[in-house]
Amino acid sequence: MSYELIGISVLWLFLYGYVIIASIDFGAGFFAYYAKATKRDHIINQIISRYLSPVWEVTNVFLVFFFVGIVGFFPTTAYYYGSALLVPASFAIILLAIRGSFYAFENYGSKQSNVYMFLYGATGLLIPASLSVALTLSEGGFITEQDGVVSLNYWELFTSPLAWSIVALAIVSVLFISASFLTFYASRADDKTALDLVRKWALFWATPTIIMALTTMIALSQRNQRHYENMLDLWWVFGLSMGFFVIGMGLLYVGKHYGKAFIAIMLQFFFAFFGYGIAQYPYLLDPFIHIEDSVTNEAMGIALIAAFIGGLLLLVPSLILLMRLFLFNADYAKGKK
Amino acid sequence: MEFDTVMMSRLITAMTLTFHIIFATLGVGVPLFISLAEFIGIKKKDKHYELLAKRWARGFVITVAIGVVTGTAIGLQLSLVWPNFMQLAGNVIALPLFMEVFAFFFEAIFLGIYLYTWDRFKGKYTHWLISLPVVLGAGISAVFITTVNSFMNSPAGFTMINGEFTDVSPIGAMLNPSTPVRVAHVLGGSYVTVGAILATIAALALLRKKTATEYHKKALKMTVISVFVFSVLTAVAGDASAKYLAEHQPEKLAAAEWHFETERNADLVLFGWLNDDNEVVGEIRLPGFLSFLAHGSFNAEVIGLEETPEGERPPLWIHYMFDLMVSIGFFLVGISFLYLVLTFFKRWNANNKFMLWLIAASGPLAMLAVEFGWIYAEVGRQPWILRGYMTVDEAATSSPYITHMFFLFLALYIVLGALFVITLRKLFKNNPAAVELEKHYPELNKGDK
Ligand code: HDD
Numbered sequence: 001m002s003y004e005l006i007g008i009s010v011l012w013l014f015l016y017g018y019v020i021i022a023s024i025d026f027g028a029g030f031f032a033y034y035a036k037a038t039k040r041d042h043i044i045n046q047i048i049s050r051y052l053s054p055v056w057e058v059t060n061v062f063l064v065f066f067f068v069g070i071v072g073f074f075p076t077t078a079y080y081y082g083s084a085l086l087v088p089a090s091f092a093i094i095l096l097a098i099r100g101s102f103y104a105f106e107n108y109g110s111k112q113s114n115v116y117m118f119l120y121g122a123t124g125l126l127i128p129a130s131l132s133v134a135l136t137l138s139e140g141g142f143i144t145e146q147d148g149v150v151s152l153n154y155w156e157l158f159t160s161p162l163a164w165s166i167v168a169l170a171i172v173s174v175l176f177i178s179a180s181f182l183t184f185y186a187s188r189a190d191d192k193t194a195l196d197l198v199r200k201w202a203l204f205w206a207t208p209t210i211i212m213a214l215t216t217m218i219a220l221s222q223r224n225q226r227h228y229e230n231m232l233d234l235w236w237v238f239g240l241s242m243g244f245f246v247i248g249m250g251l252l253y254v255g256k257h258y259g260k261a262f263i264a265i266m267l268q269f270f271f272a273f274f275g276y277g278i279a280q281y282p283y284l285l286d287p288f289i290h291i292e293d294s295v296t297n298e299a300m301g302i303a304l305i306a307a308f309i310g311g312l313l314l315l316v317p318s319l320i321l322l323m324r325l326f327l328f329n330a331d332y333a334k335g336k337k
Numbered sequence: 338m339e340f341d342t343v344m345m346s347r348l349i350t351a352m353t354l355t356f357h358i359i360f361a362t363l364g365v366g367v368p369l370f371i372s373l374a375e376f377i378g379i380k381k382k383d384k385h386y387e388l389l390a391k392r393w394a395r396g397f398v399i400t401v402a403i404g405v406v407t408g409t410a411i412g413l414q415l416s417l418v419w420p421n422f423m424q425l426a427g428n429v430i431a432l433p434l435f436m437e438v439f440a441f442f443f444e445a446i447f448l449g450i451y452l453y454t455w456d457r458f459k460g461k462y463t464h465w466l467i468s469l470p471v472v473l474g475a476g477i478s479a480v481f482i483t484t485v486n487s488f489m490n491s492p493a494g495f496t497m498i499n500g501e502f503t504d505v506s507p508i509g510a511m512l513n514p515s516t517p518v519r520v521a522h523v524l525g526g527s528y529v530t531v532g533a534i535l536a537t538i539a540a541l542a543l544l545r546k547k548t549a550t551e552y553h554k555k556a557l558k559m560t561v562i563s564v565f566v567f568s569v570l571t572a573v574a575g576d577a578s579a580k581y582l583a584e585h586q587p588e589k590l591a592a593a594e595w596h597f598e599t600e601r602n603a604d605l606v607l608f609g610w611l612n613d614d615n616e617v618v619g620e621i622r623l624p625g626f627l628s629f630l631a632h633g634s635f636n637a638e639v640i641g642l643e644e645t646p647e648g649e650r651p652p653l654w655i656h657y658m659f660d661l662m663v664s665i666g667f668f669l670v671g672i673s674f675l676y677l678v679l680t681f682f683k684r685w686n687a688n689n690k691f692m693l694w695l696i697a698a699s700g701p702l703a704m705l706a707v708e709f710g711w712i713y714a715e716v717g718r719q720p721w722i723l724r725g726y727m728t729v730d731e732a733a734t735s736s737p738y739i740t741h742m743f744f745l746f747l748a749l750y751i752v753l754g755a756l757f758v759i760t761l762r763k764l765f766k767n768n769p770a771a772v773e774l775e776k777h778y779p780e781l782n783k784g785d786k
């Protein structure tokens with residue numbers, strides 16, 4: 001495997017990691033607000049805050065890892081995406097800033113105010129929507145380059161069915177992933193009432209997720225024929241994704257093995273995400289950035305991969321420690337510690 | 338001044354960094370002091386220090402939150418605002434940026450564990466050990482990012498052929514000529530600043546209230562001793578920085594010192610201003626000291642600004658930035674030394690009002706020194722973004738929306754800054770140390786507070 005392929009695979013893997021753990025966080029924000037608005041917050045908010053408190057910062061680093069890494073491996077992305085994304089990415093930064101800092105502020109405030117809960121819930125949906133713009137742009141046709149000036153065609157973007165279906169897909173996936181995780185976490189914590197509530201949400205959001213996935217495929221076929229056909233060639237990957245979806249839903253439905261159900265759903269997204277990514281090969285930005293042409297020099301590529309391996313050796317044990325202390329520690333989840 | 342996209346790009350970057358550096362400095366330094374306090378507390382079996390560590394950690398969570406969100410902003414903005422720079426420089430300097438993320442990861446994970454496990458382990462030292470990765474992670478991330486900034490000042494680790502970097506050596510780029518002195522100076526500056534700010538808090542508490550004095554006195558002593566140690570180290574490293582400049586970036590030193598003609602036995606010019614003929618008036622002149630600062634000998638030759646082509650000279654107002662930073666540096670060394678002398682001779686009261694007010698001033702001043710230092714370093718690099726290779730004009734984005742984004746971020750930082758202050762006040766006003774001592778450590782007798 002050439003080093004540019006290693007690079008993009010690692011980055012894609014981390015982006016997938018971000019999608020999962022950030023979805024849990026973002027969705028939880030929305031559910032917390034929804035529960036409060038419908039006067040059910042006493043049921044689930046305890047669970048939500050016990051899980052989220054220790055990990056939000058780690059979640060954020062996944063995102064930082066991705067964008068620092070992609071600019072490192074493929075410096076040309078800084079030029080095209082950096083120029084084109086000034087406005088959407090700035091909005092994403094602002095939303096992330098509101099969310100991250102308010103989280104810390106509120107944690108120490110006496111009572112959770114309604115304004116805060118609203119912002120917390122709303123940013124949970126708006127952030128995935130604004131970040132997903134980058135995926136839309138990669139399909140091509142939105143970014144133009146003229147006389148050395150790269151610009152984004154906003155009209156084209158806002159009238160594009162593909163853009164809107166990707167936004168919708170991002171939002172419903174967030175809610176679906178989050179609800180299925182919370183189901184697992186509530187069962188860990190032995191909290192029956194919370195479990196019933198979040199399980200219902202998980203079952204509910206499954207349907208829109210699948211519908212939006214199919215809608216996005218159709219919109220993609222109109223925008224980028226090449227990408228779409230590559231995806232059809234990878235039909236078995238998406239078949240696997242569908243299979244895991246069915247398994248996950250089945251387990252949620254019969255109300256057993258919530259941990260395995262969540263793993264199945266993670267795998268569902270894993271295969272869909274990688275199928276989508278592999279089909280985009282060889283472009284990072286159709287037609288401007290080609291993986292092989294835009295990759296950094298060999299010395300830097302190898303140095304980055306070496307740094308990555310060294311970093312993982314440090315990180316994996318630390319992450320395991322974190323998870324054992326908070327996530328998989330039944331006493332902690334139950335609120336005893 | 339023209340407010341074109343280049344100017345707005347510079348302003349937005351300057352704004353974000355000036356804001357970020359406050360929290361970055363705290364983020365680098367505070368873990369060290371938390372760790373120290375917890376260690377002393379365990380060692381001496383002194384609950385006061387344990388409470389110090391806990392209270393500092395609680396405040397720290399909030400500074401970290403803003404550090405992380407503003408850091409994420411600047412990380413993205415580097416690509417959004419300077420796409421041409423990142424495309425070019427990324428080929429050589431991506432490695433430390435990438436490794437910095439791992440340092441963040443490491444720090445974030447252990448910080449999460451540290452904050453939520455005060456009473457979960459049997460051995461007291463186990464919890465303290467968890468603070469070490471946090472201290473280390475914060476320090477290392479500062480080292481990595483500082484190498485990036487050093488690279489912009491003294492690019493190394495490549496050869497340039499036809500506008501393309503070849504023969505790239507990522508390690509060589511990290512270990513460029515200005516890295517060693519700059520890393521030492523930035524780390525020292527962070528520790529001294531945090532020490533001074535924590536000392537300010539203790540001094541203000543002693544000035545205002547008569548409760549829990551023992552607790553605050555211990556905090557004061559520990560932090561002022563640290564200020565002394567780190568301010569001396571920072572000054573030494575700052576002196577080394579000046580010697581580096583004299584050798585590798587003479588135009589920056591010359592602009593900061595208003596040293597226009599190359600000469601031996603050059604005078605050090607302090608403060609003053611420039612008249613219409615660009616002559617220095619109203620200054621304090623230390624004969625020969627510039628030569629000494631630049632080369633360690635009163636007779637050495639110092640290169641003047643005349644040798645730099647006119648279009649490549651940094652603005653002359655950085656003189657004030659440099660002078661203010663250095664003055665504050667000497668102030669910090671002086672104040673902390675005075676306090677130590679007073680405590681050494683038990684007959685004198687080290688915690689007298691005058692002394693406490695001086696110490697109270699040192700925290701904000703130290704933070705100002707950090708800001709002045711950075712402004713000096715960054716503006717002194719003008720017009721280059723990558724000295725000798727790429728100018729700021731060539732690097733900036735061409736997007737016309739940059740002006741809107743500037744005001745959007747300005748609003749964000751105002752909100753964040755205000756909330757930061759409000760939250761910290763709420764956190765500590767409603768829960769003073771005296772109350773907490775009473776509640777959690779009733780075993781400490783009254784006289785001991
Ligand atoms: C508390 C903070 C603090 C204090 C007391 C000082 N400095 Fe400083 N200085 C910094 C904080 C700082 C900084 C913010 O960390 C800078 C900005 C860029 C850098 O590398 O460090 C800096 C830059 C900086 C530079 C420019 C380096 C460059 O651009 O390459 C020089 C020459 C000095 N300093 C010299 C000094 C001297 C002689 C001091 C005497 C006491 C001093 N500094 C005190």
Ligand code: HEM
Pocket residue numbers: 347348350351354355358419482483485486707708711712715716718719721722729
């Ligand atoms: C250590 C990492 C740093 C990096 C990589 C960095 C990078 C940059 C870049 C890309 C610019 C824009 C180009 C220019 O105008 O020269 C800039 C300018 C600037 N930065 Fe830094 N910077 C760093 C640290 C800081 C810090 C901590 C401060 C805090 C005070 C700061 C203050 C400024 C200012 C004031 C400018 C504007 C200079 C001008 O426009 O004349 N920088 N920096």
Ligand code: HEM
Pocket residue numbers: 057060061064357358360361362363364365401404405406407408409410411412413415434441442444445475478479482483523
């Ligand atoms: C010398 C100047 C700087 C120092 C000492 C510094 C240090 C720090 C510290 C201590 C934090 C908080 C991290 C944490 O507590 O987890 C932070 C956050 C961050 N900084 Fe800076 N920083 C500096 C300048 C910059 C610059 C120029 C960049 C741009 C590349 C940058 C990128 C970031 C990012 C992306 C984060 C957020 C990381 C996260 O999500 O945890 N920093 N920085």
